Amino acid sequence: MQIVFVNVLLGGDNAIAIAMACRSLPPRQQRLGILLGTTLGILLRIVLIGVIGKLLAIPFMHVIAAALLIWIGTQLVRPAADEPSVNPSAALWRAVMAIVWADLAMSLDNALATAAVAQPLPEGSRLVIVFVGLAIGAPVIAFGSRLILTLLDRVPSLVYIGAALLGWIAGELLMADPSVSAALYEWMAQVPGVSPAVTGALTCFAAAVLVPLLGRMAAGGARAG
Structure with missing residues (x-):
């Protein structure tokens, strides 16, 4: 239940x-895209859990993740009308x-x-319990994605709020890097009253x-081009 709670609590950004x-996908492919995206997200998280220590040991890993998220958020803002014509299958896999x-x-x-959360669990059953916890929380993320998708269909301008939220998360990733946060704290310390x-x-x-x-x-x- 702790794993389910953590997955749902931290899965809101994934749903966005x-x-x-x-x-920009047709309705039928939207459902398939949500299913594939949620499923692959679970598998990816299981892999990341196994290598998280080595991953975080990579210098500036949080900065790399922040830059990747900024680039993705920038690409996702582009309206469907500005996308080049591709077949539906290619569009689906590009979205995935x-x-x-x-x-x-x-x-x-x-x-x-x-x-x-999983560290105290027996080593033999740890992976199974993690997978079950992530799988139980997956429908909540899928439902949240569908709800947000409905809002985006009705109010397309909300995509900018979604992009801003992804940008905010990228900022948090930057501040999670010790070198970047220390440099920013030292630089901003010159401004009186800035904590x-x-x-x-x-x-x-x-x-x-x-x-x-x-x-x-x-x-x-792209539109000008």
């Missing part, structure tokens, strides 16, 4: 990414791959929290503004 990636890359970037905290908490909030806010802005500029450039 799934909905944004699938919004966008979901997988977004999951990879955003699942560091999820995998770390799940690994911490580390304010520095973190400003970084997240800047990333939240940057992603939809870059997406808007990319869409405008």
Whole structure:
């Protein structure tokens, strides 16, 4: 139940990414995209849990994940009308791959929290219990994706809010890197009254503004082209 709770609590950003990636697909493929994206997300998280220690040991891993998430968020802002004509199958797999890359970037905290919960479990049953916990929480993420997708269909401009949320998460990933956060704290310490908490909030806010802005500029450039 702890694994289910962690998965659902930290899965909201994944639901946003799934909905944004699938919004330009036909209704039938939207359902398939949500199913494939959620399933592959579970498998990816299981793999990440097994290698999370080695993964976080890579220098600037959080910065790499943040840059990846900013790029994905920028791409997901582009309206369907600006997309080049591709066959439905290619469009589906492109959406699924966008979901997988977004999951990879955003699942560091999820995998770390799940690994911490699963650590006291017997080694032989640990993987099975983790898989069951993630699988139980998956329908909630899939339902959340479908709900967000319905909102995006009715109010397309909400895609910019989704992009801003992905940008905010990218900012949090940046602040999770010790080198980056230390450099930002030292730089902002020169401004009177700016605490580390304010520095973190400003970084997240800047990333939240940057992603939809870059997406808007990319869409405008594609339309002009």
